[in-house]
Amino acid sequence: MLKVDRLGKKYSGRWIFRGLTFELGQGDRLVILGRNGSGKSTLLRTIAGLTDKTEGTVTLPDGDPRHMLGLCALEQSVYAQLTVEEHLELTADLRGCPARIEELLEKIDLAYARDVLASHLSTGMKARLKLAMAIQANPVALLLDEPGAGLDEAGRNLVARITAEQAERGCLVVATNDPIERRLANLELELAV
Amino acid sequence: MRSMSGLVTGFLFSAVTVFAISFASLNTKLSGTVVAGMLWVALLFSAASSLPRTFLAEEEMGTADLLRLVARPHAVFWGKALFNIFQCVVTSTLLSILYLGFTSAAVPIPWLFGLSLFAGCVSLAGAVTLCGAIAAQAANRAMLAAAIAVPLLLPLVAIGVGGMRTSLGDGALSSGGSASAIGLIGYAVATLATGPYIFAAVWKT
Numbered sequence: 001m002l003k004v005d006r007l008g009k010k011y012s013g014r015w016i017f018r019g020l021t022f023e024l025g026q027g028d029r030l031v032i033l034g035r036n037g038s039g040k041s042t043l044l045r046t047i048a049g050l051t052d053k054t055e056g057t058v059t060l061p062d063g064d065p066r067h068m069l070g071l072c073a074l075e076q077s078v079y080a081q082l083t084v085e086e087h088l089e090l091t092a093d094l095r096g097c098p099a100r101i102e103e104l105l106e107k108i109d110l111a112y113a114r115d116v117l118a119s120h121l122s123t124g125m126k127a128r129l130k131l132a133m134a135i136q137a138n139p140v141a142l143l144l145d146e147p148g149a150g151l152d153e154a155g156r157n158l159v160a161r162i163t164a165e166q167a168e169r170g171c172l173v174v175a176t177n178d179p180i181e182r183r184l185a186n187l188e189l190e191l192a193v
Numbered sequence: 194m195r196s197m198s199g200l201v202t203g204f205l206f207s208a209v210t211v212f213a214i215s216f217a218s219l220n221t222k223l224s225g226t227v228v229a230g231m232l233w234v235a236l237l238f239s240a241a242s243s244l245p246r247t248f249l250a251e252e253e254m255g256t257a258d259l260l261r262l263v264a265r266p267h268a269v270f271w272g273k274a275l276f277n278i279f280q281c282v283v284t285s286t287l288l289s290i291l292y293l294g295f296t297s298a299a300v301p302i303p304w305l306f307g308l309s310l311f312a313g314c315v316s317l318a319g320a321v322t323l324c325g326a327i328a329a330q331a332a333n334r335a336m337l338a339a340a341i342a343v344p345l346l347l348p349l350v351a352i353g354v355g356g357m358r359t360s361l362g363d364g365a366l367s368s369g370g371s372a373s374a375i376g377l378i379g380y381a382v383a384t385l386a387t388g389p390y391i392f393a394a395v396w397k398t
Contacts, residue, residue, distance in 0.1 A: 050258050066263055077255030094264040133259070 001025055001171045002047070002141040007056035009039065009046050016042050017191055020056070024141070024171035024187075029163060031185030032175040038191040040175035044071065044143045047173065061140055066095045070134035072127075073145035080119035084110055084129055087118065088136065097137040104132040108158060123150035131162060140170035147174060148181050160184060200280050203243035207288040210235040215295035225361030228298045229354050235292070236285055236317065237350055241342060243284075244277045244321040248329035257329070266393035270322070274388060277318035285314050298361055305370055306360035312377035313353040319384030320345045327395050352376040 001024055008018035016039035024030055032040045045051040047058050048071045060068045078087060085101055092099035105111040108128040118126065127150045134142060147159045163184045166172045174184055182188075214231050223231075251257040260269055289310060293300065300306045324345060328338035352373050359370030 045258075048262065050261055066265075069262075071258075071262055073258070075255060076258055078259070079256055080254070091259075091263045094260075094268060133263070 001028075001061060002173070003057075003059040004047065005057045005059070007043075007046065007058065008054045009042055009051065010054040011042075015054075018055075020189075022187075022189065024173070026170055027167050028187055029167055029172040029174070029185040030187040030189060031182050032173065032189050032191060033177060033182070034191035035177075035193050038193045040191060041073065041075070041145050043191065044073065044145050044173065044175050047141075048143055064096075067097060067137040068139055069141050069143070070137065070139035071143045071145075072130045072134035072147060073143075074149050075145075076130055078118040078121075078126055078129060081117060083115050083117055084121070084125075085114040087129060087133060091133045091136055095137050100136060104136060107162075108132045109154070124152055124155050127151050128155060128158065131159070135162060135166070138169060142166045142170065142172050144172070144174045144176075146176055146178070146181075148176070148178055156180065200243070200284065202246075203239045203280065203284040204287060206242050207235050207239040207284055208291065210238070211288060211292045211295055214292070218296065223296055223298065225298070225363030226354075226358045228292075228296055228361050229357035229363070232289065232292055232357065233313075233350050233354050235288060236313065236353075237346060239284055239288065240281055240314075240317045240321050241346075244281065244318060244325065246325070247273045247277060247322065248325040249334060252329045261396065266396040267389040269396065270326070270389045270392040273326070274319055274322045274385065277322050278315050281314040281318040282311065285310055300360060301362045302360040302370070304360075305356060305374060308374050309353060309356035309360060309377060312374070312381050313349070313356075315381040316349050316353075316377060316384055317346070319381065319388050320349065323384070323388050323391060326392050330395070349377075349380055352380060 003023045005021050007020040009016045020043070022030065032043060034040050042051060046053050048069060049058070049065070082090065084105070088099050088101050088104060105114055108131060110125060110128055110132070113121065113125060118129070121129065127147075131147070134144075144159070144163070148156045151159065159181070163172055163174070172185070174181055176182065214235075251260060321342065324338050324341045327341055328334045331337045355369055356373030356377055358364055359373065364370060
């Protein structure tokens with residue numbers, strides 16, 4: 001479902017990572033470990049196509065990549081002047097997939113805040129919204145960067161539920177150093193600095 | 194649309210320019226060529242100061258990644274370009290009314306004036322949208338935007354001034370006015386036809 005072949009990223013003359021090769025099938029949950037600055041987030045961004053790769057290939061199943069891949073990252077921002085519901089409508093319209101607003105709001109427990117502007121959301125609520133947008137198109141590959149950051153106990157349980165559902169649908173890649181999130185995975189990859 | 198900062202910025206800039214020109218030319222009858230040139234300078238700087246913000250703001254707020262993940266490049270370009278065209282037409286119309294009122298300039302060929310203004314706005318908005326998209330991803334955004342904008346916009350200004358001066362009574366319709374109007378329409382069509390493809394090439398990188 002997700003094939004990474006000899007992937008490398010060079011930045012300012014230094015290789016952040018190089019020669020990364022792995023293939024994930026349905027049910028595979030890979031956790032990427034590594035110290036701060038080891039390139040975990042850069043690897044996820046490179047797989048998602050948000051950062052140019054220096055060498056190697058990333059292969060997803062045939063189809064629209066906007067439906068095949070979902071990314072939820074810590075540094076990702078939301079539109080301050082749109083409400084929670086408008087975010088889900090916008091991303092569905094742009095992707096060309098069903099919005100599933102009621103279902104997603106219930107899943108991320110934000111139904112009570114559907115009309116709240118994103119600028120008024122807490123960090124944890126924004127994290128839940130980003131999770132909802134990442135899984136909206138039922139992607140075969142879900143990439144999560146520090147998914148538990150800013151979330152309370154209930155939010156962390158939500159991440160656990162979403163990762164379990166993703167494993168049934170496709171594969172999952174989680175970049176983290178959190179020992180609890182590490183347990184979400186059945187495969188590990190450690191990046192050296 | 195909820196943040197009208199671009200519209201307000203563009204209009205305030207234009208209004209200040211109009212007042213400055215009006216005071217400078219008090220009790221002086223300006224020729225059609227001067228009025229057209231001044232108006233285009235105001236339009237150009239108004240557009241250049243506000244329209245590239247649509248992309249720069251996405252990068253600065255960190256929402257560009259979300260767009261890259263969920264939207265086709267063509268959809269992003271058309272969304273931004275149409276918003277910029279709307280903003281440019283509204284600002285330019287208000288600016289022209291103010292400008293013509295303050296300078297008491299006559300418009301003997303109003304249809305050519307309107308056509309020059311509208312086609313000029315579409316061309317300006319399309320070209321500036323592209324400049325903003327390209328420059329937004331660079332480290333030195335302001336310098337790159339200016340460097341790209343100069344060769345793209347100079348021919349447009351030259352054609353636009355030609356059409357508008359004819360509409361204001363300087364020069365004959367047959368000796369350049371019509372050609373300028375056709376040139377402006379051609380520039381607008383070319384910008385909007387090639388824009389999505391150029392944008393698609395730079396958006397993901």
